[in-house]
Amino acid sequence: MQNKMSGNSLGVYLHIPFCIKKCNYCDFCSLANSGTELMREYSRELARRIREFSAVYGKQAVDTVYFGGGTPTLLPYSCFEEIFFALKDSFFIADDSEITVEGNPASIDAKGLAELRSLGANRLSIGLQSANDNELDMLGRVHSFYDFCSTYEDARRVGFDNISVDLMYGLPSQTKDKLEYSLEKLIELSPEHVSVYGLKIEEGTHFYRERDFLDLPDDDTCAEFYELCCERLFGSGYRRYEISNFSLEGRESRHNLKYWRLDDYIGFGVAAYSCFQGERFGNSRNIKGFLEGRDICEYRQKISDNDRVSEYVMLGLRLEKGIALEDYYRISGQDFFEAYPAVKDFISKGFMTFEEGRVAFSTKGFLVSNIILSEILFFED
Numbered sequence: 299m300q301n302k303m304s305g306n307s308l309g310v311y312l313h314i315p316f317c318i319k320k321c322n323y324c325d326f327c328s329l330a331n332s333g334t335e336l337m338r339e340y341s342r343e344l345a346r347r348i349r350e351f352s353a354v355y356g357k358q359a360v361d362t363v364y365f366g367g368g369t370p371t372l373l374p375y376s377c378f379e380e381i382f383f384a385l386k387d388s389f390f391i392a393d394d395s396e397i398t399v400e401g402n403p404a405s406i407d408a409k410g411l412a413e414l415r416s417l418g419a420n421r422l423s424i425g426l427q428s429a430n431d432n433e434l435d436m437l438g439r440v441h442s443f444y445d446f447c448s449t450y451e452d453a454r455r456v457g458f459d460n461i462s463v464d465l466m467y468g469l470p471s472q473t474k475d476k477l478e479y480s481l482e483k484l485i486e487l488s489p490e491h492v493s494v495y496g497l498k499i500e501e502g503t504h505f506y507r508e509r510d511f512l513d514l515p516d517d518d519t520c521a522e523f524y525e526l527c528c529e530r531l532f533g534s535g536y537r538r539y540e541i542s543n544f545s546l547e548g549r550e551s552r553h554n555l556k557y558w559r560l561d562d563y564i565g566f567g568v569a570a571y572s573c574f575q576g577e578r579f580g581n582s583r584n585i586k587g588f589l590e591g592r593d594i595c596e597y598r599q600k601i602s603d604n605d606r607v608s609e610y611v612m613l614g615l616r617l618e619k620g621i622a623l624e625d626y627y628r629i630s631g632q633d634f635f636e637a638y639p640a641v642k643d644f645i646s647k648g649f650m651t652f653e654e655g656r657v658a659f660s661t662k663g664f665l666v667s668n669i670i671l672s673e674i675l676f677f678e679d
Contacts, residue, residue, distance in 0.1 A: 307361035307392065308574075309556040312344060312381065313567035314370040315585065318405060322438035325500035327569035327583045328368040340567075341377035343589055345384035347566055352388035360389040362553035362563075363397045365419075371401030375413045382417045396421055396552040398462075401449070403441035408452035415457050422453050423462040423493075429483035430476050433469055438504065443483070450487055460549060462491035467523040469497055470505075470512040477523055481530040490549035494527045494542050496520055521665045528661060539618050541664050558613045560606070568594065576601055608675045611638070615671065620651075620658025638674045 316337055317328045329336075352358070363385060385391065398421040399414055406414075411422075428434050429443045441449075453461055463484055467477055484492065497514075499505050505512060515523070528538060536544040540558060543551065556563050557573075565572045568588050571580040581588075582596040601609070607630045614621040626634045634657065635642060641657060644650040649663035649670060659667055 307359040308389070309362040309364065309553050309561065309563035310360050310385065310389065311364045311366060311553075311563060311565040311570055311572075312370075313565065313570040314365055314367040314373060315340075315568055315583075316367065316372045317369045318372065318402075318440050319438065320504075322436070322504040323497060323500070325503050326368065329585070334374060337373055337377055339589055340585070341373065341380050343591065344567055345380050346591075348381070348384040348388050351564065351566075358389055358564075359392065360385075361392040361395045362556060363391070363395060364553040365399040367400055369402050369405045370399050371406035371410065371414075375410065378414065378417055391418075396460075398423055398551070398553060400425070402439075403445040403449040406449065408456060411449075411453050411458065412456040420458070421460040421462065422458045423464070423491075424449060424453070425464045426480075426484065427464060427466045428469065428476075429480040433472065433476065433480075436470060437466070447487075450489075460491070461489045462493060462551065463487070463489045464493045464495065465527070466495050466497055467527060468515055468520040470514055472515060472523070474523070474526065477526060478530070481527060485530065485534045491543070491545045491551060492531060492536060494524070494531075494544065496524065524665060525661065537618070541616050541659075541667060558616055560610055560613060573601075604676070607632075612671055612675055615657070615659055615667065618658065620656050622656050624655060640674050644670055 313327065315328045316332050317324075317330050319330045320328060395418075397419045399419045400423045402425045414422075424446065425439075426443075426446050427437055427439060429446075431442050434442065450461065450463075465480060465484060497505075499509050499512075499514075531538070531544045535546060537547065538544050539550050540554070543554065545551070553563075555561075560573070562574050563572060564574055565581065568581055568585050569583050572578070577598060577600055579595055579598040582594045584592075584594045587594045607626075610626070610629060611621060621634070623634045626632070630637070641650060644663065645652050645657075648660055649666065651658050651660050659670075663670060
């Protein structure tokens with residue numbers, strides 16, 4: 299079986315673990331108020347490791363680059379410059395590459411956005427989460443909706459014509475009216491891409507410690523909120539191409555599609571993950587070890603044929619289009635319905651669809667997709 303399911307070029311992910319402050323729901327690898335010198339030191343080491351990878355594996359073709367975090371837009375221009383130079387020296391980056399930088403309002407101004415465009419960034423992902431200032435404050439965000447609008451307008455002025463916006467639902471004490479207001483304000487701005495996430499209470503977060511005191515909506519209400527998001531976005535010309543992601547025509551996140559289609563990608567930095575040459579590996583959160591040049595890879599696993607097929611099904615079913623049965627047969631040598639007989643029952647109950655040779659989740663099925671996938675998939679230890 300081939301290592302890649304589609305495409306020939308790598309995706310590159312760079313984790314930038316710095317934030318102004320930790321949000322109340324965030325369990326990502328990030329440090330608050332770290333200082334400019336630590337950012338410079340981290341960027342130098344990131345650039346060194348990028349060049350080291352190229353020295354070992356040769357100059358690979360790349361068509362997507364993604365700066366995630368954390369809050370990458372906190373980096374000074376000189377840090378971005380050093381990282382971009384390392385990328386261009388170490389990879390064959392296609393002229394039409396998608397180069398995304400995540401950012402939060404209040405972490406960058408018009409000058410900084412213009413500098414990112416000058417370096418080659420052509421897609422911006424901005425964390426809105428809510429258009430209601432009281433919800434932003436409750437989430438621990440450091441920006442207002444006015445701040446978001448200012449950042450968004452600055453990005454448009456300096457030439458970003460591909461912007462993604464994050465929105466959250468299922469917040470403590472959230473009402474349908476508040477969510478509708480956020481959707482209305484977001485849609486008025488017409489971003490090319492929208493990511494809609496249900497709040498999850500993760501261990502180690504402020505919300506986890508306060509979980510017994512949070513007025514969280516129940517599962518049925520969260521399902522209604524998700525359906526409301528779908529309804530409003532569908533009605534405004536957005537197409538759901540993945541469970542949580544919506545875009546205008548042709549504006550899907552090419553980088554994230556690599557994950558869902560099992561293309562190869564390389565992650566650099568702490569807490570970064572990779573899938574490359576038939577192996578999956580991930581780095582620890584050990585920033586001290588990273589800065590000292592040590593190997594911080596905390597696990598490395600050869601992907602078995604069974605797991606590769608199971609991942610193909612799990613990730614492929616996250617997509618609106620689902621899985622083409624002929625593609626499944628090509629990569630597995632099996633009949634899909636023989637391998638997963640329970641799927642026919644989910645189709646008969648309306649949780650999944652089977653049309654034009656493709657199996658996919660319905661909107662009803664997306665709401666319980668994790669449960670369904672846990673019932674039909676098997677991964678080796």
